[in-house]
Amino acid sequence: xxxxxxxxxxxxxxxxxxxxxxxxxxxxxxxxxxxxxxxxxxxxxxxxxxxxxxxxxxxxxxxxxxxxxxxxxxxxxxxxxxxxxxxxxxxxxxxxxxxxxxxxxxxxxxxxxxxxxxxxxxxxxxxxxxxxxxxxxxxxxxxxxxxxxxxxxxxxxxxxxxxxxxxxxxxxxxxxxxxxxxxxxxxxxxxxxxxxxxxxxxxxxxxxxxxxxxxxxxxxxxxxxxxxxxxxxxxxxxxxxxxxxxxxxxxxxxxxxxxxxxxxxxxxxxxxxxxxxxxxxxxxxxxxxxxxxxxxxxxxxxxxxxxxxxxxxxxxxxxxxxxxxxxxxx
Amino acid sequence: xxxxxxxxxxxxxxxxxxxxxxxxxxxxxxxxxxxxxxxxxxxxxxxxxxxxxxxxxxxxxxxxxxxxxxxxxxxxxxxxxxxxxxxxxxxxxxxxxxxxxxxxxxxxxxxxxxxxxxxxxxxxxxxxxxxxxxxxxxxxxxxxxxxxxxxxxxxxxxxxxxxxxxxxxxxxxxxxxxxxxxxxxxxxxxxxxxxxxxxxxxxxxxxxxxxxxxxxxxxxxxxxxxxxxxxxxxxxxxxxxxxxxxxxxxxxxxxxxxxxxxxxxxxxxxxxxxxxxxxxxxxxxxxxxxxxxxxxxxxxxxxxxxxxxxxxxxxxxxxxxxxxxxxxxx
Numbered sequence: 001x002x003x004x005x006x007x008x009x010x011x012x013x014x015x016x017x018x019x020x021x022x023x024x025x026x027x028x029x030x031x032x033x034x035x036x037x038x039x040x041x042x043x044x045x046x047x048x049x050x051x052x053x054x055x056x057x058x059x060x061x062x063x064x065x066x067x068x069x070x071x072x073x074x075x076x077x078x079x080x081x082x083x084x085x086x087x088x089x090x091x092x093x094x095x096x097x098x099x100x101x102x103x104x105x106x107x108x109x110x111x112x113x114x115x116x117x118x119x120x121x122x123x124x125x126x127x128x129x130x131x132x133x134x135x136x137x138x139x140x141x142x143x144x145x146x147x148x149x150x151x152x153x154x155x156x157x158x159x160x161x162x163x164x165x166x167x168x169x170x171x172x173x174x175x176x177x178x179x180x181x182x183x184x185x186x187x188x189x190x191x192x193x194x195x196x197x198x199x200x201x202x203x204x205x206x207x208x209x210x211x212x213x214x215x216x217x218x219x220x221x222x223x224x225x226x227x228x229x230x231x232x233x234x235x236x237x238x239x240x241x242x243x244x245x246x247x248x249x250x251x252x253x254x255x256x257x258x259x260x261x262x263x264x265x266x267x268x269x270x271x272x273x274x275x276x277x278x279x280x281x282x283x284x285x286x287x288x289x290x291x292x293x294x295x296x297x298x299x300x301x302x303x304x305x306x307x308x309x310x311x312x313x314x315x316x317x318x319x320x321x322x323x324x325x326x327x328x329x330x
Numbered sequence: 331x332x333x334x335x336x337x338x339x340x341x342x343x344x345x346x347x348x349x350x351x352x353x354x355x356x357x358x359x360x361x362x363x364x365x366x367x368x369x370x371x372x373x374x375x376x377x378x379x380x381x382x383x384x385x386x387x388x389x390x391x392x393x394x395x396x397x398x399x400x401x402x403x404x405x406x407x408x409x410x411x412x413x414x415x416x417x418x419x420x421x422x423x424x425x426x427x428x429x430x431x432x433x434x435x436x437x438x439x440x441x442x443x444x445x446x447x448x449x450x451x452x453x454x455x456x457x458x459x460x461x462x463x464x465x466x467x468x469x470x471x472x473x474x475x476x477x478x479x480x481x482x483x484x485x486x487x488x489x490x491x492x493x494x495x496x497x498x499x500x501x502x503x504x505x506x507x508x509x510x511x512x513x514x515x516x517x518x519x520x521x522x523x524x525x526x527x528x529x530x531x532x533x534x535x536x537x538x539x540x541x542x543x544x545x546x547x548x549x550x551x552x553x554x555x556x557x558x559x560x561x562x563x564x565x566x567x568x569x570x571x572x573x574x575x576x577x578x579x580x581x582x583x584x585x586x587x588x589x590x591x592x593x594x595x596x597x598x599x600x601x602x603x604x605x606x607x608x609x610x611x612x613x614x615x616x617x618x619x620x621x622x623x624x625x626x627x628x629x630x631x632x633x634x635x636x637x638x639x640x641x642x643x644x645x646x647x648x649x650x651x652x653x654x655x656x657x658x659x660x
Contacts, residue, residue: 017617020425054651077658095350287347328407
């Protein structure tokens with residue numbers, strides 16, 4: 001945890017119109033612009049189609065680790081702002097094969113997460129999904145995509161990087177892989193009191209990220225740590241075919257994704273095991289009952305990518321109009 | 331007004347996962363993907379920087395013609411989903427010069443607007459703003475941008491256009507310009523009972539759009555027809571320096587924009603004249619009091635552009651996951 005003057009931050013955010021004119025913000029925004037363009041160019045080159053992400057819906061991804069969903073009154077029904085568009089990506093990938101979207105997401109993170117320096121209540125993911133793909137395919141794609149972006153930023157934004165005092169290294173492929181169990185063991189050795197079968201807490205994630213100089217994967221999360229849509233390995237019950245990519249140097253999570261459950265009975269059982277109400281997901285379950293293709297995909301947070309590229313201490317400096325947990329601001 | 335089987339539409343929208351697999355949807359989505367890419371390529375070539383649009387904020391554009399804003403509880407404060415990001419574009423253009431964003435917007439349009447076939451409760455604008463620009467500059471940019479997109483779609487999506495039975499003509503520049511007063515006169519001659527000083531109603535807009543075979547501008551709206559941010563012409567009191575671009579063939583509004591008011595005292599007077607509460611806009615007014623640059627800009631609706639490019643009867647067929655006014659659906 002960092003010490004942070006919350007009142008000072010509140011005042012700064014209210015007067016973002018001053019900060020946005022500072023040179024470092026212009027350098028950051030120029031790098032973000034290039035990164036967005038690079039991500040899309042890479043994906044279009046790989047045969048992906050861009051789709052328009054939904055903003056709201058009757059239900060959204062429930063697997064958001066302690067954050068609250070945003071509810072709205074939509075013509076008399078309770079709707080949610082999207083916290084992730086996984087359910088819609090499955091629909092689109094079945095139809096189109098390879099899809100991506102710049103997805104606007106809202107998650108009312110607990111106010112104390114502002115002290116992690118890497119949580120926002122409003123953020124965007126570059127979200128993608130590939131029909132008939134396996135999780136190892138998506139990890140290979142993610143590595144090539146990140147390297148493509150790093151090369152473009154080094155080439156097109158050399159001046160901005162220099163002014164920000166940021167050196168970006170191009171990591172060799174394949175990236176290192178740790179299983180979730182190995183990551184937990186490593187963190188225990190480092191003094192963290194972790195249990196197997198749980199998500200890795202923010203402080204531990206930051207610590208493990210700081211141990212490495214290159215991005216690395218954590219794979220094979222335990223089924224108890226993730227939502228109902230991450231596919232359980234048929235050959236290894238209790239283990240998911242999923243992954244997170246972590247940035248090095250303490251920047252934490254870059255990418256999160258995996259293969260998806262897509263069979264009606266399995267999803268229903270997983271929902272029940274997690275205490276979800278299947279009625280909330282009626283359109284989704286109806287779709288699964290009629291049948292969709294297996295798929296795998298991931299999301300990469302645009303603000304976290306920008307923070308890493310620019311070497312910024314705080315995530316709210318990696319977005320022009322930040323929404324910091326617990327601090328209402330323009 | 332078209333006759334529409336609302337119950338049939340409700341059933342269709344609930345089972346969008348079936349429709350999205352139909353060939354015509356794939357052709358539409360491929361054209362939309364190319365249009366998004368073309369818009370961004372054009373703007374980057376013109377020196378624009380892409381910024382991340384806010385999704386929510388303490389206040390949003392009030393000038394949304396009878397639609398309701400979406401309210402949310404944001405850490406104990408009443409926040410709004412963006413219905414347009416004009417106030418933020420002014421902030422960003424002052425800092426960066428030329429900016430654009432793919433902006434997610436929510437507007438709870440009255441349920442009866444579903445019968446226009448061109449309203450959605452959830453949509454995206456390609457929103458842009460240029461510091462120190464005049465409204466005629468932006469109209470020139472808008473014409474070149476639309477022609478660039480039309481050429482790209484004709485070249486890259488010839489097969490999809492043919493399958494959709496759509497022929498796209500490249501209109502010559504400059505496009506025809508009607509003043510708002512001329513448009514009202516023309517519509518009166520066509521039998522519409524319109525008054526000067528008001529927005530043009532949907533049915534009249536559709537009609538005037540159907541009279542032309544090429545896109546055309548309506549400029550110089552009366553001050554009573556638009557929000558507080560559209561700039562009043564200093565030489566012609568009561569007339570705004572603003573514009574709408576209309577598609578031909580009955581497709582209606584393409585682009586809406588203009589020069590912005592940017593001086594504190596003028597904006598305050600305009601807010602009061604429209605019955606707005608200045609306290610709601612405190613961060614914005616504080617920014618204006620400290621001073622921002624004059625600017626002009628516009629938004630182009632992505633779904634309406636897609637509808638026009640594809641020649642679709644209904645706007646909800648121009649988006650993968652449509653939100654039709656009054657019909658809750660995935």
